[in-house]
Amino acid sequence: MQTLNSLSPPSPSSQEKEQQLLQNPNPSSPSLSSQTEESDLLRNPNPSPSSVTPASRLWKPAAQRNLRNQWSKFLSHKDRWISASSNGRSHATSIVNSHLSQRYMPGMNLGVLSEMPDIRRRACQKLARQQELYRSNLLSSYKDTVGVVSDMISTSGSMRCFLKGAAGSPLVQFCSHPGDSKDTGDGGGVPVFSSLSIACFENLAQELAQMFVLELSLKRLLVVELLSISCEETPKGQTNRLSWADELYPGEFGDLSISELYSEETCEPLPPRINGWEFDNSMTGQSKHPPDREVLQVYLTAWLVEANVDTYRVDQIFSIVGEEMHVSLS
Numbered sequence: 289m290q291t292l293n294s295l296s297p298p299s300p301s302s303q304e305k306e307q308q309l310l311q312n313p314n315p316s317s318p319s320l321s322s323q324t325e326e327s328d329l330l331r332n333p334n335p336s337p338s339s340v341t342p343a344s345r346l347w348k349p350a351a352q353r354n355l356r357n358q359w360s361k362f363l364s365h366k367d368r369w370i371s372a373s374s375n376g377r378s379h380a381t382s383i384v385n386s387h388l389s390q391r392y393m394p395g396m397n398l399g400v401l402s403e404m405p406d407i408r409r410r411a412c413q414k415l416a417r418q419q420e421l422y423r424s425n426l427l428s429s430y431k432d433t434v435g436v437v438s439d440m441i442s443t444s445g446s447m448r449c450f451l452k453g454a455a456g457s458p459l460v461q462f463c464s465h466p467g468d469s470k471d472t473g474d475g476g477g478v479p480v481f482s483s484l485s486i487a488c489f490e491n492l493a494q495e496l497a498q499m500f501v502l503e504l505s506l507k508r509l510l511v512v513e514l515l516s517i518s519c520e521e522t523p524k525g526q527t528n529r530l531s532w533a534d535e536l537y538p539g540e541f542g543d544l545s546i547s548e549l550y551s552e553e554t555c556e557p558l559p560p561r562i563n564g565w566e567f568d569n570s571m572t573g574q575s576k577h578p579p580d581r582e583v584l585q586v587y588l589t590a591w592l593v594e595a596n597v598d599t600y601r602v603d604q605i606f607s608i609v610g611e612e613m614h615v616s617l618s
Contacts, residue, residue: 350450350462351480352613355489358608362441366602369436371502376429376507377591379422380514384584386419387517391578423515424614430511436548437497437504442459443491448473448486449528481612492605500598501547505560510587511536516579532556562595 390412398407450473452461466473474486515536516529534557536542543555546552548560579587603618610617 347475351475354449355447355480355617356613358443358446359617365436365440372429372432372436376426379426379429380591381588382422383419383514386415386422388581390415427537433504437500438543440497440500441547444497448492471570482499484612496605499597502563503594506596509560510591
């Protein structure tokens with residue numbers, strides 16, 4: 289008669305136990321391959337086929353190249369703004385000096401030149417011709433600043449990198465415009481270099497562009513006033529006075545629309561403002577009397593100061609972006 293112990297399965301030998309431990313040193317825990325699979329599922333609980341496509345692997349290098357190109361353009365736009373603004377102030381100063389010279393010519397002591405016939409009239413005529421040239425140059429510089437700001441707006445909206453063509457194509461290409469409504473162009477919000485995503489780069493670019501948008505509007509107010517200064521030789525009944533609603537050059541309103549500085553409702557440019565404070569609409573109207581010397585000096589100072597452009601913040605943004613991309617933006 290067999291005992292109860294004889295009916296149980298035979299226990300493994302010591303050699304068999306050793307072989308099992310070599311295959312799985314910790315029998316109570318899953319194998320290494322199962323741990324890896326579980327870790328992958330935690331990181332990506334819903335893995336999709338697109339996560340292993342050539343497009344997903346090549347997106348980051350393409351996005352990095354695009355960002356470097358766009359921020360290099362932005363740096364060029366900033367330099368162009370500095371040049372155009374500097375030229376504009378130079379021409380504005382010349383307008384003011386020419387106007388004041390004409391205004392004070394009748395009572396000016398010309399010394400020995402006062403005995404020359406028609407010297408004052410001839411001098412005023414020459415100053416008037418110079419003033420018209422300076423007016424044209426100032427308008428040209430203003431037009432340059434409008435173009436720069438339009439380019440800033442365009443560049444700030446070109447930070448994303450979209451797939452071009454079919455996702456399954458063996459030839460992967462990227463572009464700045466979406467070909468698929470599901471393609472957000474931001475790589476799913478992942479960091480492009482070290483820590484900043486596409487959205488972060490866009491926010492920094494838009495912050496920069498907004499500074500120059502506001503400054504452009506303020507400069508337009510100064511340009512309207514400076515271009516409205518009449519020459520002493522202007523025929524009676526003729527006036528150079530401009531209003532805020534006037535288009536300063538052909539196509540200006542279209543250019544301002546790009547920067548959202550033109551209102552389709554009022555059919556005129558939006559009132560200028562300093563960041564955090566808006567002008568009253570009446571501020572865009574010009575006085576009936578020519579500004580005196582002190583007021584003209586204030587105009588020139590306001591042009592130079594550029595109250596809406598925080599120079600420290602501009603440099604800080606370019607420094608942040610440069611460090612992130614490992615390039616020098618200065």
